[in-house]
Structures are given as C-alpha cells and as structure tokens.
Amino acid sequence: MPEGDTVWQTAHRLHAALAGHPLTRSDLRVPRFATVDLTGRTVLDVTPRGKHLLTRFEGGLTLHSHLRMEGAWRIFAPGERWRGGPAHQIRAVLSTAGHTAVGFRLPVLEVIRTQDEPRAVGHLGPDLLGPDWDPDEALRRLCADPARPLGDALLDQRNLAGIGNVYKSELAFLAAVTPWLPVGELAPGVPPRLVATARRLLEANKDRPDRRTTTTARSSERLYVYGRASRPCLRCGTPVRRAEPSGDRDRVSYWCPGCQTGPTP
Template sequence: MPEGDTVWYVAHRLDEALAGRVLTRSDLRVPRFATADLTGRRVLDVTPRGKHLLTRIEGGLTLHSHLRMDGAWRVYATGERPHGGPAHQIRAILGNAEFTAYGYRLPVLELIRTAEESQAVGHLGPDLLGPDWDPAEAVRRLAADPARTLGEALLDQRNLAGIGNVYKSELAFLAAVTPWLPVGELAEGVPERLVATAHRLLEANKDRPHRRTTTTRRTGELLYVYGREGRPCPRCGAAIHKAELGDRVTYWCPACQEGPAAAGAGSGG
C-alpha cells in the first residue's frame, strides 16, 4: 500500500497537471457516479490527506480516491496513449487541453461535497505531511492505548496519518525495539523521537520516487530492514527476520531490536 510520501508525490503531480485548468474530459467508471459530468469545471487543487487524495473541483465538489494496494494515478499529455495497465482497469479519467490523468484500479472513488470531506477523512490523525501537522497530538494518540503493539499503533491512521508497512518496520528498527513491543513499554522520550523521525523521513522522501531511510549511499541499500529477510542487519550483522503482524508482513532484527518477537517466528535465513 502506498505510504504518505508516495501519495503526496502523486498528489503533487496531479496538481501540476490539473489545478487551475478546465476539464475537457471527465469519465468516472464506477456505477454510482458513472453519469457524473465534470467537464467545463475548473480543478482547484489536488490535496493529499494521509493516504487519501482529494481532487477539489469548481462548484463545491471533491473527487475522493484512495490507492490502497494496487491503485495508481498516471498523467499523460493529452492525446498520448496511456500505458498504466489494461483499459478495463481504468476507473477515472480527468483531462484538460494539456494533460489527462488516468486512475487505475482505484478501490475507493467517490464524488462528494467539498464541505463534507470530513466524512471521508475526518477520522484521520495528524497528517505527517499536512500543514496542520501536530507532533504533540500524534504522540498523545500513539500512547493512548499502552497495551497495543507499536506496529499496530503506527499503522493506525487515526493516530498519525501517512505511515504504512515500510515505515512501520523502519521506524521500529531506528528506535531499536521490535514492532511487537507494547507502546506502554517504550522508554521515556521514545514516542516523541519516533514521531519526529517519521516526520523527518516522510518530508525527506516526498519529492522523490524512490524512498530512502538509510544514510549510506551504497547502491541498493535504501532501507534498513524492510524487504531484507535473511540479509545482514546494517547495525549488528545478524540476519533480518520476517513475520506477520496482523495482516501485514514485518521485518526486524532479532539481535538489536529489544522486545517480544512474533509467535513462532523462525530464522531469517
């Protein structure tokens, strides 16, 4: 599932292509909104909110979309043949005289009143990349359920919006604790450092297509633990492990990350 920095990057590209321009093509290929015609209306802006995309359109309308696991928006010059996937996977088309955006495999696509956006995104916690970012409130929400595992708390968008599976694993590694450690057992000051690190990493990655959490510039070493099962930990050299946490895969170092591990977790080799 795309994380907050990826969604911000997509929103920025869509905003550059659509904002301030009048729609000359509009096609929403979902039954509920198939008859909606947005042509002749100006796109005001495309704003990310956590992992959600809000395309605001003249006349008090917002096209709300969410990429989840497989969704994508692709932008092409108008008249250019799109190649983001088979035509039957296109769920939305928004075009103007210069650019056309195609939404592929969008699991969430709805046209709502801009005044009612809170019904779609009002449940979200502080947005790591939003103008209203509030680290103190994010820490408060993260620590509100002391018995909850760190991994689950980080993924809960009601705590802070924008963290996904990659950052969950990377943040736990950087804090030197396992994702199964209850939030209430984090040492003093760790929640604040976790939140600050999350904000710093997403800010650093939002303008580039390839995410990096490491400080090394060696080729292929973009992440510390995510996707590196069986490879040596960059901190201590032990083999990285992989296991499930809820319905998500998790990577961690059993040697230098303190705390409980997944039940039945085997070796990373």
C-alpha cells in the same frame, strides 16, 4: 499500501497537471458515480490528506480517492498511449487541454461535496506532511492505548496519518524495538523521538524518487530492514526476518533479531 510520501508525490503531480484548468473530459467508471459528469469544471487543487487524495473542483465538488494496495494515478500528454494496466482496470479519466490523468484499480473513488470532506477524512490523525501537523496531538494518540503493539499503533491512520509498512518497520528498527512491543513498554523518551523521526523521514523523502532511511550512499542499502529478509542487518550482520500474519500484506513486518528487542511472532 503506499506511504504518505508516495501519496504526497502523486497529489503534487496531479495538481501540476490539472489545477487551474477546466476538464475537457470526465469519465468515472464506478457504478455509483458513472453518470456524474465533471466536464467543464475547473480543477482548483489536488490535496493529499494522509493516504487520501482530494481533487477539488469549482462548484463545491471533490473527487475523493484512495490507492490502498494496488491503485495508481498516471498522467499522460495528449495522444500518448495510456500505460498502467488494461482498460478494464481504469476507474477514472480526467482530461484537460494539456494532460489526462487516469486512475487505475482505485478501490475508493467517490464524488462528495467539498464541505463534506470531513466525513471522508475527518477521522485521520495529524498528517505527517500536512500544514496542520501537530506533534503533541500525534504523540497523545500514539500512546493512548498502552497495551497496543507499536506496529499496529503506527499503522493506525487515526494516530498519525501517512505511515505504512515501510515506515512502520523502519521506525521500529530505529527505535531498537520490535513492532510487537506494546507502546506502554517503550522507554519514556522513545515515543516523542518516534513521532519526530517519522515526520523527518517523510519530509526528507517526499521529493525523492527513491525512499531512503539510511545514511549510506549505496542504492542497495536505502532501507535498514524493510524488504531485506534473510539479508544481513546493516548494523550488526544478523539476518533480517520477515513476518506476514495470515498472509496479510497490510501487516507485513521486517525486523533484526540482533538490534531490536521485544516480542516476536
């Protein structure tokens, strides 16, 4: 599942390509909205909200999409071949005179009234990359259930909107605890540092082509533990481990047994 910085980048690419221009073509290839035609409506803006994308049109309509594990939006110039998957995976086509945005494998795609956006994204916690970021509220939500494992609490978008598996594993490593340690067992100063670090990392990476949490310049060492199973920890040399509960890629975790304390699977 994409992290918040990836969704932020996608939103800004879509905004740059579409905002301020009327649609010359609208094709929503999902049964419920297949007859909805947005042609002629001007795109007002494309806004990220956590991992959600809100494309707003004049007339008070919003196209709400979510990428989840496999979804992607691609932008093409007029006449350019659409790349990103076979035609049967296309779920949305939005064209202006200058660009075409094609949504592939979008698991969530719906047209709603702009005034009803809170029904789609109102459950989300403070957005790590949003103008409404509230670290105190994020901290309160993160610590609301002391018995909950840290990794689950970080992934819950109702606490902090924008964290996925990469940042979950990296934040646990930087806090020197495993993702399965209950939030209530963290040392007193750790939760506020986790919230601040999460915000700092996503802000630092939102404009980068390659995500980085380490301070090394080596391209092979951009992340401390994520994706480094069986490779030596960058700090202590202990082989990094990986856990994927019941084959659930939404909950895959990486950790260093030498640097991180706490329960493990």
